[in-house]
Amino acid sequence: MKFKLALRNLIHYPLSTILSWILLLFGVAIISLLITLQYQITTKFDADLNDIDLVVGAKGSPLQLVLSAIYHADAPPGNIKESEALKIMNDPFVGLAIPLAYGDSYKGFSIIGTDSNYLKKYNATFAIGSIFNKSMEAILGSNVAASSKLQIGSSFFGNHGLSENGHLHKENIYKVKGILNTSGTGLDNLVITNIATVREIHEHHHSEADHVHENKVEKSHEKEGIEPELTAILLKFKTPMAMLTIPRIVNETTNMQAVNPNLEINRLIGLLGIGITSMQFIALGIIVMAGLSIFIALYSRMQQREYEMAMLRVFGYSRWELVFTMLFEGLLLTFIGFTSGWLLSRVGIFLLNTYSNNDYHLNFNPWVFIKYDFILLFSCLLVGILASILPAIRIFKINISTILSHA
Amino acid sequence: MLKTNEISFSYNNKKYFNYPNIDCKDGDTFLITGKSGCGKTTLLHILAGLITNYSGVITINETTISNFSTRKLDQFRGNNIGVIFQKSHFINSLNIYDNIKIATKQKINTSRIKEISNSLSINQLLYMLPRSLSAGELQRVSIVRALINSPSLLLADEPTSSLDDENTNAVIDLLKEQAKLFNCALVIVTHDQRLKNAIQSSIELI
Numbered sequence: 119m120k121f122k123l124a125l126r127n128l129i130h131y132p133l134s135t136i137l138s139w140i141l142l143l144f145g146v147a148i149i150s151l152l153i154t155l156q157y158q159i160t161t162k163f164d165a166d167l168n169d170i171d172l173v174v175g176a177k178g179s180p181l182q183l184v185l186s187a188i189y190h191a192d193a194p195p196g197n198i199k200e201s202e203a204l205k206i207m208n209d210p211f212v213g214l215a216i217p218l219a220y221g222d223s224y225k226g227f228s229i230i231g232t233d234s235n236y237l238k239k240y241n242a243t244f245a246i247g248s249i250f251n252k253s254m255e256a257i258l259g260s261n262v263a264a265s266s267k268l269q270i271g272s273s274f275f276g277n278h279g280l281s282e283n284g285h286l287h288k289e290n291i292y293k294v295k296g297i298l299n300t301s302g303t304g305l306d307n308l309v310i311t312n313i314a315t316v317r318e319i320h321e322h323h324h325s326e327a328d329h330v331h332e333n334k335v336e337k338s339h340e341k342e343g344i345e346p347e348l349t350a351i352l353l354k355f356k357t358p359m360a361m362l363t364i365p366r367i368v369n370e371t372t373n374m375q376a377v378n379p380n381l382e383i384n385r386l387i388g389l390l391g392i393g394i395t396s397m398q399f400i401a402l403g404i405i406v407m408a409g410l411s412i413f414i415a416l417y418s419r420m421q422q423r424e425y426e427m428a429m430l431r432v433f434g435y436s437r438w439e440l441v442f443t444m445l446f447e448g449l450l451l452t453f454i455g456f457t458s459g460w461l462l463s464r465v466g467i468f469l470l471n472t473y474s475n476n477d478y479h480l481n482f483n484p485w486v487f488i489k490y491d492f493i494l495l496f497s498c499l500l501v502g503i504l505a506s507i508l509p510a511i512r513i514f515k516i517n518i519s520t521i522l523s524h525a
Numbered sequence: 526m527l528k529t530n531e532i533s534f535s536y537n538n539k540k541y542f543n544y545p546n547i548d549c550k551d552g553d554t555f556l557i558t559g560k561s562g563c564g565k566t567t568l569l570h571i572l573a574g575l576i577t578n579y580s581g582v583i584t585i586n587e588t589t590i591s592n593f594s595t596r597k598l599d600q601f602r603g604n605n606i607g608v609i610f611q612k613s614h615f616i617n618s619l620n621i622y623d624n625i626k627i628a629t630k631q632k633i634n635t636s637r638i639k640e641i642s643n644s645l646s647i648n649q650l651l652y653m654l655p656r657s658l659s660a661g662e663l664q665r666v667s668i669v670r671a672l673i674n675s676p677s678l679l680l681a682d683e684p685t686s687s688l689d690d691e692n693t694n695a696v697i698d699l700l701k702e703q704a705k706l707f708n709c710a711l712v713i714v715t716h717d718q719r720l721k722n723a724i725q726s727s728i729e730l731i
Contacts (some may be wrong), residue, residue: 119623119626119627122619122623123616123618123619123623123627126618126619126623127618129618130617130618131618422617425614426614426616426617429610429614429616430627431575431599432573432575432602432608433602433603433627433628433629433630434599434600434601434602434603434604434629434630434674435599435603435630436595436596436599436600437595437596437599518570518575519567519570519575519576522570522575522610523566523567523570
C-alpha cells in the first residue's frame with residue numbers, strides 16, 4: 119500500500135514528475151551512450167592491437183601507419199622494400215613478424231596479402247575451409263562472407279583501390295578457400311590472401327595498361343632493379359629490451375619508420391576522451407538538475423504532505439515507515455528515469471550502428487550492461503536518495519498534534 | 526473501554542489544562558464539551574496518543590498507554606483507536622477505497638471494506654477521488670475509515686460543527702449505532718450544545 123501511495127503520488131502530479139523524468143532520461147541516455155561507445159571503441163582497439171609491439175612501415179605520419187596497418191581505417195603512407203624489411207624481421211629479438219601487402223578491395227572490404235602468422239595473431243579459427251596454399255586463393259572474414267554470400271569454391275573479382283565502384287581487375291579471379299569465424303576484430307572485415315597474389319595482380323595489371331598506382335605493392339619485370347615491396351610489418355618481440363633497440367635501428371639505418379602502436383592509440387583515445395569527458399560533465403549536470411527538480415517537487419508539496427503523513431501516523435504507521443515511503447518515491451522516480459534513459463541510449467547505439475557499420479565497419483553491441491552502467495545506476499539512486507532525504511527528515515520530525523490542529 | 530486519571534498538560538509552561546477523569550465503557554458514548562480554547566482538541570490528541578508529554582494515566586482496554594514509546598504508541602493506536610477529525614482530510618492522490626485501505630495495517634479483504642461502506646451508504650463512492658465528494662460524503666467516509674480497524678476506542682472531533690439540526694441528529698445516531706455495533710467506547714469532543722440532549726454522560730471543560 120505504501121508503494122502504491124508513492125506511485126499514485128507520482129502520477130497525481132504529472133507535470134513535476136514528467137520534468138524530473140525527462141531530465142533523468144536525457145542525462146542517463148547521454149552518459150550511458152558515451153560510456154558504452156568509449157568502452158567498446160577502447161576494447162575494439164585493444165583487441166585489434168592484440169599485443170603487437172611495433173609497426174614498421176614507410177616514413178610519414180605515425181598515426182596513419184598504425185591506423186592503416188592495424189585497423190585498416192586509413193590508406194598506408196607508402197611502401198617499404200622487402201629486403202630492408204627482412205633484415206628487421208630476421209632480427210633475433212623478433213618473436214613474431216607479420217608481413218602485410220595491401221592490395222585491392224572487394225565490395226569495400228580490403229584485400230590483404232599476408233601469411234599464416236596474421237591469422238595466428240588474432241587466434242582466428244575457420245568456420246569452414248582452410249588456409250590458402252597457392253596464389254589467388256582467398257579467406258573471407260565473417261562479415262565479408264555474410265554480406266557477399268560467397269561460399270567455399272566461389273570466385274570473385276577485386277576492385278582497384280578501396281572504392282566499391284573502382285576499376286575491376288577482371289583478368290584475376292580469386293577463389294574462396296576458407297571462411298573465418300567471427301572474432302570481433304578487424305579481421306571480420308578483411309579478405310586475406312598471400313603476398314604473391316597481391317604482387318601478381320599488380321604486376322599483370324602494370325604490364326597491360328598505364329595506370330597510376332598509389333601505395334600498392336608492385337613488382338615489375340620490365341624495369342629491372344626495382345625490388346619487391348611490402349606495405350608494412352607487424353612485430354612482436356621476444357624481450358621488452360628489444361623495444362629500446364629495434365625502433366632506433368629502423369629509424370636511423372633504414373628508409374622506414376618504426377612506430378609503437380600503443381603510444382599512438384593511447385594518444386588518439388586520449389584526445390577522443392577530452393571530448394567524451396566534457397560531454398559527460400554536461401550530462402552529469404543534467405542529472406544533478408533532475409535531482410534538484412525531484413527535491414523541489416517533493417518539498418513544495420510538503421505542506422499538504424505533512425498532513426497526509428500525520429494522518430498515516432494516526433492510522434498506526436511508524437516514523438520510519440513514512441520515511442521509507444518518502445525515499446521510495448524519490449528512488450522509484452530515479453529508477454524509472456535510469457531504466458528509460460538506458461533504453462534510450464541503446465536505441466541510440468542501434469541507430470548509430472546502421473550508420474557506422476556502413477561507413478566504418480564498426481559494430482557496437484547495444485545489449486551489454488557494463489560496470490559503468492552499474493556505477494551510473496547507483497549514482498542515479500544516490501541522487502534520488504539525496505533529493506528525498508530532506509523531505510524525509512522533515513516527515514520524521516513532524517509533530518502530529520500541531521499539524522492536525524492547524525489544518 | 527477508556528479510563529483516565531488526573532490528566533494535565535501545559536503548552537510550553539504557559540497554558541495549563543487540568544482535565545476531569547473520564548470513564549467510558551464499551552458501547553457507551555461520552556461527550557466532552559466546552560468553549561473554543563479550553564483544550565478540547567488537546568484532550569482528544571492526548572487520548573489518541575498524539576501528544577505524549579502530559580502527566581496522568583490513560584488506560585484503554587486494560588492497557589496503560591501513558592509510558593509507551595513512540596513506536597509502540599503508533600502500533601497501539603493503529604490497532605485500537607479510530608479517529609474522526611473535525612475537517613475530513615484525505616490523501617488526494619488515492620481514491621476513496623485506497624484511502625480506507627491505507628488506514629489499516631491489518632490484512633483486511635475487499636468484502637469487509639464494502640460491507641462497512643454499504644452500512645454507511647458510501648459504496649457507490651469507493652472509486653472516486655476525495656476532491657469530487659461533498660463535505661457530508663467525506664464525513665461518512667472518515668467514519669468508515671475510523672471504524673475499519675474495529676477499534677476499541679472511537680474518538681470524534683467536532684463531527685457536527687458544519688451540519689444543520691437534521692443532519693446533526695443523523696450523524697450522532699449513526700456514531701452511537703456504530704459504537705454499539707463495534708462494541709467500542711465513543712468519545713465525542715464538541716462545542717455544539719445541541720449534542721447534550723442526545724448523550725447522557727458528559728463533562729464540560731472550563
